[in-house]
Amino acid sequence: MYQKIGLKMAKNYSPNFNPAKRSKNKIKFIIIHYTGMKDESAAIKRLQDPKSNVSSHYIIKNNGEIINMVPDLYEAWHAGVSCWKHFKFLNKNSIGIEITNPGHQHHYRNFSFKQISSLKKLLNFLIQRYKIKKNCILGHSDISPGRKKDPGEKFPWEMLAKNKIGFWHNLDQKKIKKLRGKNLFTTFEENIFLKNLHKIGYNDIRGIKLSKNTKYLTLAFQRRFRQSLVNGKIDQECLLISKNLK
Numbered sequence: 001m002y003q004k005i006g007l008k009m010a011k012n013y014s015p016n017f018n019p020a021k022r023s024k025n026k027i028k029f030i031i032i033h034y035t036g037m038k039d040e041s042a043a044i045k046r047l048q049d050p051k052s053n054v055s056s057h058y059i060i061k062n063n064g065e066i067i068n069m070v071p072d073l074y075e076a077w078h079a080g081v082s083c084w085k086h087f088k089f090l091n092k093n094s095i096g097i098e099i100t101n102p103g104h105q106h107h108y109r110n111f112s113f114k115q116i117s118s119l120k121k122l123l124n125f126l127i128q129r130y131k132i133k134k135n136c137i138l139g140h141s142d143i144s145p146g147r148k149k150d151p152g153e154k155f156p157w158e159m160l161a162k163n164k165i166g167f168w169h170n171l172d173q174k175k176i177k178k179l180r181g182k183n184l185f186t187t188f189e190e191n192i193f194l195k196n197l198h199k200i201g202y203n204d205i206r207g208i209k210l211s212k213n214t215k216y217l218t219l220a221f222q223r224r225f226r227q228s229l230v231n232g233k234i235d236q237e238c239l240l241i242s243k244n245l246k
Contacts, residue, residue, distance in 0.1 A: 009067070014069040016052065030137045033139075034099050037106070044067070058077045062115065065118070066118050072126075080147075099119065110154050111151075111209070135167045137160075143218065169239060171240065193239045218232050226227075
């Protein structure tokens with residue numbers, strides 16, 4: 001099956017998944033992660049360790065090799081506390097893909113060409129197989145803002161969108177950059193920005209102050225759609241991008 005689309009894949013299963021099989025139409029989302037560990041082999045071992053209580057369906061190594069760790073029709077434990085639109089705890093509705101990268105705590109770096117090349121093939125296969133909509137291919141930080149940063153601002157969302165994978169705004173980057181750092185004129189505009197985020201799919205974080213909630217949502221949005229400056233501050237550029245996406 002995988003060979004037909006040029007996917008080379010090894011199987012190295014993890015015991016960390018829910019034993020109840022789910023139906024194919026339950027799968028609505030694909031969630032992208034980075035491993036956030038210095039050592040690649042240690043990251044793979046952790047995803048297979050019963051004590052860790054974490055796993056993913058796939059992991060993509062530095063050399064582009066894909067390892068299938070949990071069969072698609074079983075729930076892997078990758079999303080945790082999460083929500084997007086009206087969906088909560090997205091493990092039951094998603095496929096998780098880990099990409100080895102040390103992450104923000106260990107000298108976060110660009111993803112390799114081989115990793116992204118393999119990822120594109122895998123995503124195209126999963127999108128077709130499960131009829132995943134383009135606005136349902138998400139990062140961990142999208143569904144868990146404030147708690148997660150991955151796959152982070154170095155992940156090539158724009159390039160993938162140009163290859164018809166995922167979604168991105170259609171604004172001219174040079175033109176909108178002129179609005180960068182220009183403050184919003186009113187609180188009303190800030191509320192419009194937040195409403196736009198909710199329409200896109202982002203959810204408020206319960207149990208924290210409004211100011212922190214706004215900052216975390218803004219950071220998640222910027223890591224996805226304004227990657228060259230992630231500062232948690234809403235400006236006119238962010239507002240315009242949010243209007244284009246909703």
